[in-house]
Amino acid sequence: MRTLIYLFIGILFGITMFKSEAASWFRIYEMFKFESFHMYGIIGSALVIGIIVVQSIKRFNIKSFYGEPIKFNPKNKSVPRYMFGGIIFGLGWALAGACPGPMFTLIGAGYLPILIVILFAVFGTFLYGLLKDKLPH
Amino acid sequence: MNWIYEPWSWYISGPMIAFIMFLLLMVGKNFGMSSNLRTLCTICGAGSKADFFKFDWKTQKWNLIVVLGAIIGGYIGSHYLTSDMIVTINSNTVADLKTLGFESAGTAYLPTELFGTNALLSIKNIFVLAIGGLLVGFGARYAGGCTSGHAISGLSDLQLPSLIAVIGFFIGGLTMIHFIFPLIF
Numbered sequence: 001m002r003t004l005i006y007l008f009i010g011i012l013f014g015i016t017m018f019k020s021e022a023a024s025w026f027r028i029y030e031m032f033k034f035e036s037f038h039m040y041g042i043i044g045s046a047l048v049i050g051i052i053v054v055q056s057i058k059r060f061n062i063k064s065f066y067g068e069p070i071k072f073n074p075k076n077k078s079v080p081r082y083m084f085g086g087i088i089f090g091l092g093w094a095l096a097g098a099c100p101g102p103m104f105t106l107i108g109a110g111y112l113p114i115l116i117v118i119l120f121a122v123f124g125t126f127l128y129g130l131l132k133d134k135l136p137h
Numbered sequence: 138m139n140w141i142y143e144p145w146s147w148y149i150s151g152p153m154i155a156f157i158m159f160l161l162l163m164v165g166k167n168f169g170m171s172s173n174l175r176t177l178c179t180i181c182g183a184g185s186k187a188d189f190f191k192f193d194w195k196t197q198k199w200n201l202i203v204v205l206g207a208i209i210g211g212y213i214g215s216h217y218l219t220s221d222m223i224v225t226i227n228s229n230t231v232a233d234l235k236t237l238g239f240e241s242a243g244t245a246y247l248p249t250e251l252f253g254t255n256a257l258l259s260i261k262n263i264f265v266l267a268i269g270g271l272l273v274g275f276g277a278r279y280a281g282g283c284t285s286g287h288a289i290s291g292l293s294d295l296q297l298p299s300l301i302a303v304i305g306f307f308i309g310g311l312t313m314i315h316f317i318f319p320l321i322f
Contacts (some may be wrong), residue, residue, distance in 0.1 A: 010206015086305015
């Protein structure tokens with residue numbers, strides 16, 4: 001049952017990524033050119049509602065559908081890790097025109113060259129795992 | 138219901154993303170897609186090379202199922218819910234892209250120059266896709282999250298680290314498009 005719920009949420013996510021055009025390389029390029037409000041509207045409105053949702057869950061102690069407390073994982077405090085990691089991610093996001101969610105959506109949409117992006121994203125993650133202790137965090 | 142077949146405007150898409158994050162929270166999970174890349178490394182046996190990959194991947198099975206759903210969703214979205222696969226971007230953006238050699242700008246969902254069937258005949262295109270993927274995978278894990286984990290989940294939780302990461306995303310993206318694109322395209 002829970003598996004079906006995750007699958008349903010994923011399908012909803014995939015449809016949203018495709019239909020919103022957040023999975024389009026062109027939209028990412030346009031966003032970084034500041035030539036359209038579209039992507040800012042998507043992220044901005046998701047964020048405003050997201051803040052209201054998360055703060056309400058915390059304020060009113062809302063429990064999950066299964067009656068368990070909802071946990072948030074605060075991120076470790078640091079600057080270099082988020083700044084350097086973020087910049088590297090941003091370079092790749094603009095070049096490949098896809099972040100880790102939409103990448104998978106694009107397989108379903110039938111754009112097979114995206115498999116190269118995914119394969120190397122897995123490899124990049126592997127490289128990070130190997131170099132982790134040598135990087136400033 | 139015709140709006141479903143049109144491109145979804147931001148004020149439908151953004152709230153949908155927030156709703157997806159809400160659903161995941163309500164089933165006791167957190168919204169974050171790039172952690173799946175780490176799980177895939179572990180499944181491939183990366184645990185023998187680095188401790189970072191030593192964890193029970195089955196605890197992340199739920200997220201892989203979300204990924205499977207995202208693939209199916211991409212299929213449904215493109216095959217059944219879209220009548221016109223053209224992404225209508227700003228005409229200035231189209232003109233810019235044409236000078237860079239992206240003739241498909243304004244006529245396709247993805248640039249056929251990079252994602253078309255013939256794109257893989259070019260070594261340069263394979264390089265572009267590979268380097269792009271590599272940077273996304275490395276950067277997402279270094280930063281501890283991607284667009285979903287930081288820009289949506291983390292910022293919704295008012296996490297300062299996520300704000301730093303998102304600022305980094307934009308420094309990287311702007312640098313790529315304004316300074317590096319003219320050199321490579």
